[in-house]
Amino acid sequence: MSRAASRRSPGEGALFYRADRDRWVGRVTIDGERRTVSAKTKTEARKELDLLRRAADDGLPLTAGSMTLADLLTVWADKALPNRVLADSAITSHKWAIKILVEEIGNVKVRRLTPDQVEAAFLRRTKTIDVAKRRGRGRTSGSALSRSSLIKVRSTLSQALKWAQRRNLIARNIAGLVEIPADAAVPKSGKSLTVAEAKLLLIAAAGTDLEAMWIVMLYLGLRPGEAAGLAWDDIDFDSGTVHIWRSRKVGASGNSVVGATKTPGSIRTLDAPQPVLDSFVRHRRRQHEQRLAAGSWWTNEENLVFTSPYGKPSDSAAVRKEFREIVAASDVEGDWTPNLLRHSAASLMADAGMPIELVADQLGHRDLRMLQRHYRHRIRPTISGGAVVDGLLTREVS
Structure with a gap:
């Protein structure tokens, strides 16, 4: 059965079926360069095309599969945080959490990020950190993170992934599945004046x-x-x-x-x-x-x-x-x-x-x-x- 090509509005790209490949193909020109995506179904190809255009608008890598967590967190910090009314302490907390996430799992592709990877990173951060070289990047020395600190890091990750999910950059937000290590230290309560x-x-x-x-x-x-x-x-x-x-x-x-x-x-x-x-x-x-x-x-x-x-x-x-x-x-x-x-x-x-x-x-x-x-x-x-x-x-x- 033949399949008719689907043309989109000017500037939105085009969708068409290639019988020789049994694939739906989407094409769009971004910054003067033609980009192409393909998928088994028309719906999937349209999603990939939309994802490509949205990634370009948000300053993310044009190939969705190559978008790392570091890429996402950088764009989220630049685009999302300035639009929110937050206390200076909250902004500082988010940036601190982003630094930790980038150091630990920043090179992981966002689409392949799993709760296990995040939990493994959290487990590493429950230990005292030594200055070391890891995959070509220096790591900051410091004390182990407490349970409440890891919860803050997870919250930042969740907000960034939610932002990406709303833009169809990822299929789901895995942060809600991440558990805090059981042996993470409970912080001491704040001191008080006598x-x-x-x-x-x-x-x-x-x-x-x-x-x-x-x-x-x-x-x-x-x-x-x-x-x-x-x-x-x-x-x-x-x-x-x-x-x-x-x-x-x-x-x-x-x-x-x-x-x-x-x-x-x-x-x-x-x-x-x-x-x-x-x-x-x-x-x-x-x-x-x-x-x-x-x-x-x-x-x-x-x-x-x-x-x-x-x-x-x-x-x-x-x-x-x-x-x-x-x-x-x-x-x-x-x-x-x-x-x-x-x-x-x-x-x-x-x-x-x-x-x-x-x-x-x-x-x-x-x-x-x-x-x-x-x-x-x-x-x-x-x-x-x-x-x-x-x-x-x-x-x-x-």
Whole structure:
């Protein structure tokens, strides 16, 4: 039985049947060069033709079978990540994971990538890495990756493969079949300030530009991005509450942008004890003085609580720098970051007897297991009825 040729629209290539080869053939011109694909059926040939054109559009190798995981991850990082609003830490995490995947299995063809190959790479990464030459590439030295780190790597792989799957570059996303090695180390939970250390830190922070940020994070357990995203409209001085509904993040372009909270469950309204409200009053007075000094250079269009002296969104690097200076001035030993104030808040609340469910609500968490694993430290038995946030740290820290 004869088979009629199928012509496509101009620029989309052509499909036709070759009886001498018993194959369907697709042809398309890309960058002035004719490319040809063939398959047993017309449908398969059309898919191969579409794949060829899509790969060219995405900057991937024109022969789908030659596309390596390194090729895919490079294009995904260049094309997909810039279009997403992500915190700078999330972008850094993806790039870190890409580096590991490229080092381990970057030369594997994406269409031939199997869960076993990924699991074998993960198993290698549970061991301490030595500097070595492997297939002509140097490997970075470092310690073994923990279970949570490997989960992050798998998540990056899954997102990249999902992006490729939507573009018909691969048939399936195998990342969901990958299991984390059973002997992968479980990371230690984050450290927390003691009551005495919290006192020292707050004394050192008194009168500084971002005193209110450190107080609200330590008392209420806000994430750094949630604190940076606070607007004055989010603070109700009459009811003594703070509404958390957005987070300030750094996009792939480096610009500071306002986005949704980390999860829908992170949207919450929190009772603010008097020290928090008082710190906001002092901060508003300080910001008013900065606005007068800046004059026409003032640009706080979003009415943010925490800004630069000229009203621009607070810079995350500057925030971390000021926090390090406060820690150094407080004589609190160790390496501390602003995010550990959140850990400390959870620990202090639970240590005072606040039920774990209320601590989870306070921090905007729904996964109690994760909260118990990463945020609680030095926990006493829960007191019946628990404690409320209002006055908790006033009693313990002031």
